[in-house]
Amino acid sequence: MFVTLTYSVYMKENRDISIKIRLTEAEKEQLLQRSKEEGKSLSSFIRESALKGRSMSKTDVQMIYELRKIGANINQLAKHINTLPSDENILYSLDRINQYLSDVETINRKLL
Template sequence: MPQTKRTKEIKIRLTEQEHQALLERMEGNQLATWIRQVSLAQRVAKPYKKADPELLRSLGRIGGNLNQLAKQANTLDKDTDKLRVFAQLAVIREQLNEVLSRHDS
């Protein structure tokens, strides 16, 4: 399908900070295309955000703890053992809340 030739031009002036803000928000690699899509309310595919390495490490540690608990929970017979696992789950819940509060976007 042939693309319609664009013949109209709009010129705007920006401060350096405004230009930088647009570049940071831009999705894709062409600012003019992104501005046109956003302005005309066309659907813009959202790219994946770059993951924070600290967040990934924290989640990895928590995931390791969960795996250990799952393995341990499968072998429980005593109520005291079950209480110990529930206490560990409460600690993990607190760790998750802390991680989420630090990386809330």
Template sequence: MNEKRTARLELRLTFEEKEKLSKMAQERGKTIAQIIRELVINDKLVTKTDIQTVIELKRIGNNINQIAKQINLIPHEDNIKLYLQELHDILNMLSVITKKLV
């Protein structure tokens, strides 16, 4: 788009509206004119993503993957009773050992 922008448009805003537009433009590293063109002409607003947000989203994704892996390691329903019984037996043995030590 090498076409020179020569047409002008006058827009009246309240002070609060202008401040909001200015803040929006500053946060995205753009001018107010760029923000308005993106919203009106392109029917979208391209945002500048915060790097820290991307890092946090990657961490959350990694956590979800780790949780999914752990869930997939859970034994099938047939084996759950067996594992629970083994844990119960181990806890009983620990209880007996603890009583002997005390």
């Protein structure tokens, strides 16, 4: 009986090349902290940051998702208020909602 072994094309590539960089102690601590916050090893964090331009944590992705939901809800409220008779309280509420929408968009742009 013959057994044929096939290797997956998704086989993990050996990383046997290293690059030495010089950092201050504060820079090293900052990198360690950021990698810890994103739940990644220091090597993975630095590699992703260097190769992809910016590392995005699961927390960032979840925050963007939540901000978009909040923005959609505020937009629905604004549309509903626009259907009501005009009144100073309603106009004030619309202005506040528009400010919240603007704040959400600003945060969203900063995260992306």
